[in-house]
Amino acid sequence: MNAFSRRGACPALSAPMQTGDGLLVRLNPVAGGLAPKSLIGLGESALRHGNGIMEVTARGSLQIRGLTAESARLLADEVDALGIEVRTGVPVETGPLAGIDPEENADPRPLAERISAAIEAAGLTTRVGPKVSVVVDGGGQLTMNALTADVRLKAMRAGEDVRWGVSVADDGRSARWLATVDADAARDIAVAALRMVAERGREAHTRDLSERQLASLAGWHSFAPPSVLPDISPTRGEIEPSPPVSPIIKVEPSSKVAGRAPSAELPISPLVGEMSGRTEGGAVERPRLPIGFFKMNVGQTLGIALPYGSMPAQSLIDLATQAANLGASEIRLAPGRALLFLGLSVPSSLQSSAAALGFVTDPADPRTRIAACPGTPACASGRIATRAIAETIAKESADLLDTSLTLHISGCAKGCAHPGTAALTLVGGENGAGLVVDGTAKALPAAYRPGYDAARGVAGILAAIxxxxxxxxxxxxxxxxxxxxxxAELYRRNQ
Structure with missing residues (x-):
């Protein structure tokens, strides 16, 4: 067992991370999913060795909490005994319905496997930081637009052919578009980008690359992006002449492309007009939540979410047991803190059982708009009872928590449940529950009120809305x- 990982690193099975409620491990099955009996086995291990809490993260990883150094070792042994191979190295992520979604533009798994192999062959696994990642999105009913990534590859149909849109940094809405290429070039650009990141150190990401470096990546042979509408098309087909060699072979921050210095601006053809839904990095439709029924070529897949990404291990054991009894062939982890159940004979029966157990079974459930860490009493770092506050707000103000609003409730300033900006953030501290407007849990709160009364303060804001x-x-x-x-004034009132 390796030394405990620092906060900000990824708490892999071999390197658990210290948190306020003990050690935490995170695992992603290489196969992409688990047999019901495997999830049951993991739940039983969590009961034996952890604090009985299991989580599915926003990126679709499984977490087990409350471990000790000794119990973490025992857990790792039991994961091996269950035959669960876990992912290691640089994450190259695909969608939860990859390879089985009848609406996807392409199965992203073969390209993802090629990129993983190329990253390993290039010796980049230990040279980039633990938060560096690649997303390969085949499209379909559940896209990967909500996830941030250093490199993003998006499948596009061009007649009978498939092209891959390549962008870097951030999520699907705001990533920096580079090029539209075939699968070979997409792999090469992805690895070249990570090589550039590695040259800048383990704290670096593609957002730190220079304009010259981005231009050298974008200059790789590119096709015109497929248009959403037939009358909206690029003004030029070829974006730049191809460099004579793949960027995976030679990439230097100051290198020249095709014998000349790349331009300061990325050589991308603009579209004639601005249209919602454009494929090359403009407006992106709001991603569908992984909750409810999804049509397959045969039957349906059922998505069920964990409220705030967390449930008692026994509840997951009960759900997986019922899924097995209904013929489930596989359970896939999904970004958005959810599980997808494949092969069910009667999906609606499991949905009803899940609702009775307290899971989220409706995409309109207000709990999907609230991010809340364990808080007190589960986490020693927590200063407020985050989950109790979240439940009160979800029950009393459900009609006001629309899809435009994100509410983050953090037990402390670490902001584990939602590192990014939220419209409203409650953060526990010495002065009670602080309110941050349009910021993160690390920001200075604009107002405070006692933690036990925080839900009433938020209710005042929502009433004003x-x-x-x-x-x-x-x-x-x-x-x-x-x-x-x-x-802030609304939050402070009536104390």
């Missing part, structure tokens, strides 16, 4: 109009 929202206005837009100072 109910009373003041214009027709057709989203909750987030109404918050922006109220302003940070006004929101």
């Amino acid at each position: 109910r009373d003041g929202r214009h027709q057709g206005e989203t909750a987030a837009a109404c918050l922006a109009r109220l302003g940070a100072a006004g929101i």
Whole structure:
């Protein structure tokens, strides 16, 4: 067993991370999913060796909490005994329905496997940081647009052919578009980008690359992006002449492409017009949540989410047992803190059972708009009872938690459940529950109230949205109009 990983690293099975409730391990099956009996076995191990809490993360990883150094070793042995091979190295992630979704543009798994092999062959596994990742998105009913990645490959149909749109940094909405290429070039660009990242050190990401480096990547042989509408098309087909060699072979920050220095601007053909849904990095439709029924070529797959990404291990054991009795062939972990059940004879029966156990079975459930860490009493670092606050808000203000609004409730300033910006963040501290408007848990709160009364403070804000929202206005837009100072005052009232 390796030394415990530092916070900010990835708590792999071989390197558990110290948290406020003991050690935490995270695992991703290489096969992409688990047999029901394997998930049952993991749940039993979590009961024996952890604190009985299991989680599915926003990126679709399985976590087991509350371990000790000794019990973490025993857990690793039991994972091996269950025959579960876990992913190691640089994450190259595909969608949860990869290879089985009748609506996907391409099965992303073969390209993902080739990229993983190329990363390993290039010796990059130990040279890039633990948070560096690649996403290979085949499209379909569940896309990977919500996930951030250093390199993103998106399958596009061009007649009978498949091309891959390559972008870097951030999520599917704001990633920097580079090129549209075939699978070989997509692999080469992905590995070349990671080589550039490695040259900048283990804290680096593709967002740190220079314009010259990005231009050298974008200059690789590129095709015109397939257009969403037939009258919207690039003005040029070839974006830049191809370099004579693959960028995987030679990539230097100051190298020249095709014998000349790349331009300061990325050589990408603009579209004639701006259209919603454009394929090369413009507006992206809001991703569908992995909850509910998904049509397969035969039958349906059922998506069930864990509230706030967390459930008692016994509840997961009970759910997996019922799934096995209904003929489930595989359970896949899904980004968005969910599980996908394949091969069910009566999917609606498992959905009803899951609802009775407390799982999220409806994509409109207000709990999907709240990110909440374990908080007190589960986590020693927590200063407020995050889950109790979240449940109160979800029950009392469900109609106001629309899809435009993200509420983050963090037990402390670490912000484990939602590292990014949220419209409203409650963060536990010495002064109680602080409110951060349009920021992260690490920001200085604009107002405080006692932790036990935090839900009432948020209810006051949401009531103001109910009373003041214009027709057709989203909750987030109404918050922006109220302003940070006004929101803070609403939170402080009636203490």
